[in-house]
Amino acid sequence: MKHLVLIGDGMADLPIPELDGRTPLEASYTPAMDEVARSGLTGLFCPIPEGLPAGSAVGNLSMFAYDPRETFTGRGPLEAAQHGILLEPDQVVFRCNLVTLEDGLMRDFTAGHISTQEAAKLIETLNAQLTSFPVRFSAGVSYRHLSIVTPAPGALDDIATARCTPPHDITGQAYAPHLPTGQGSPLLHDLIEASQGVLQTHPTNAARVSAGRLPATSIWLWGQGRPPTMASYQQRFGLSGAVISAVDLVKGIGVCAGLEAIEVPGATGYLDTNYRGKVSAALAALERVDFVYLHVEAPDEASHEGDAHIKVRAIEDFDAQVVAPCLERLRTRGGARLLVAPDHITALSTRTHAGGPVPFAVWGEGVVPDGVAAFSERAARATDLLLPEGYVLASHFLTAPILDAGTLTRPPK
Numbered sequence: 001m002k003h004l005v006l007i008g009d010g011m012a013d014l015p016i017p018e019l020d021g022r023t024p025l026e027a028s029y030t031p032a033m034d035e036v037a038r039s040g041l042t043g044l045f046c047p048i049p050e051g052l053p054a055g056s057a058v059g060n061l062s063m064f065a066y067d068p069r070e071t072f073t074g075r076g077p078l079e080a081a082q083h084g085i086l087l088e089p090d091q092v093v094f095r096c097n098l099v100t101l102e103d104g105l106m107r108d109f110t111a112g113h114i115s116t117q118e119a120a121k122l123i124e125t126l127n128a129q130l131t132s133f134p135v136r137f138s139a140g141v142s143y144r145h146l147s148i149v150t151p152a153p154g155a156l157d158d159i160a161t162a163r164c165t166p167p168h169d170i171t172g173q174a175y176a177p178h179l180p181t182g183q184g185s186p187l188l189h190d191l192i193e194a195s196q197g198v199l200q201t202h203p204t205n206a207a208r209v210s211a212g213r214l215p216a217t218s219i220w221l222w223g224q225g226r227p228p229t230m231a232s233y234q235q236r237f238g239l240s241g242a243v244i245s246a247v248d249l250v251k252g253i254g255v256c257a258g259l260e261a262i263e264v265p266g267a268t269g270y271l272d273t274n275y276r277g278k279v280s281a282a283l284a285a286l287e288r289v290d291f292v293y294l295h296v297e298a299p300d301e302a303s304h305e306g307d308a309h310i311k312v313r314a315i316e317d318f319d320a321q322v323v324a325p326c327l328e329r330l331r332t333r334g335g336a337r338l339l340v341a342p343d344h345i346t347a348l349s350t351r352t353h354a355g356g357p358v359p360f361a362v363w364g365e366g367v368v369p370d371g372v373a374a375f376s377e378r379a380a381r382a383t384d385l386l387l388p389e390g391y392v393l394a395s396h397f398l399t400a401p402i403l404d405a406g407t408l409t410r411p412p413k
Contacts, residue, residue: 001336001366011315014347023376024312027312033340049389065412074224074225080252083252113142116139116141134151160226192218230257239289240289241290244285244293245293246269282326301314338364357386358377370383396408
């Protein structure tokens with residue numbers, strides 16, 4: 001059997017006045033996801049276990065069928081896996097955003113969605129000029145990069161346990177109170193401050209300002225950790241697989257799971273991403289492997305911007321350009337299952353991630369339909385099906401011969 005997972009990152013939300021008390025999912029026109037729900041099985045699940053940080057690292061680990069309590073060690077090491085970075089025992093890897101700090105505020109955690117080509121020039125200069133620090137920068141996609149820190153002897157634990165705030169949690173807020181804290185924080189403060197001096201005069205930033213775009217004025221360090229220990233999909237399920245995403249974090253989880261990370265030209269992680277290319281790559285891969293994980297970031301980015309109408313557009317694009325063609329192909333070929341879900345709530349009201357239950361829908365071979373007419377938080381809640389451990393959903397999706405509410409509420413084998 002073939003298995004296809006479609007993730008609309010951060011699609012789930014809370015009811016908001018701007019949408020007449022509806023969530024963005026409820027306000028969106030989503031005939032394809034509604035059809036998956038109507039022809040399949042729907043309910044709620046909790047991708048973020050209580051006590052763990054709400055975000056894509058934990059949420060996507062759950063969606064890959066890994067228990068985050070056992071596998072989550074930080075966001076940085078998962079992204080490092082996608083870059084092929086092998087950490088030494090005395091190193092810690094951080095997520096490193098290029099951000100725009102202005103008038104004491106976190107103006108934009110994406111530096112105006114800086115292009116990958118522009119960002120690469122900035123990262124190259126940071127590596128060339130910050131040689132007095134025990135750090136190496138690795139360029140990623142757009143504003144998302146990595147910093148590999150080699151602390152002084154005896155300081156490894158201090159750096160690894162510094163308390164760091166994700167920059168998308170403080171959009172529009174004063175950033176100083178959210179700088180790293182803890183015994184390892186002085187080095188991180190110095191790095192952030194030194195980066196500002198380098199970036200301030202960089203020609204790439206000057207060109208962006210001249211073009212009316214935001215400059216990248218600073219790095220922001222967060223999400224640090226050491227490599228996780230994860231059994232591969234072949235070891236756990238006897239499955240081969242692939243992952244498609246514009247986000248290195250998601251591809252890194254796939255790499256740690258022993259899956260192929262497929263690169264798609266034009267995959268940006270935003271509204272302008274190459275939907276057609278991602279779907280084409282996913283469906284082609286599904287003909288040669290057992291499992292494909294297709295992740296779309298745009299709804300999450302829209303939530304961080306706090307724009308309800310952009311989020312509705314992102315959800316509708318996901319439905320029309322990803323779910324619809326995938327569902328059509330799977331109906332034709334048969335012998336397949338489809339799972340559609342968000343990886344967490346990203347609330348427009350706070351512009352950041354949150355824990356709590358989110359909707360899912362599964363369709364295909366061995367799935368017993370429950371007659372739910374729509375894909376939304378409200379429709380899923382009406383089923384009274386709630387899975388407190390999110391990874392259980394994905395585990396049963398991959399292994400259970402028959403999928404119904406009774407199956408999903410049992411512990412996975």
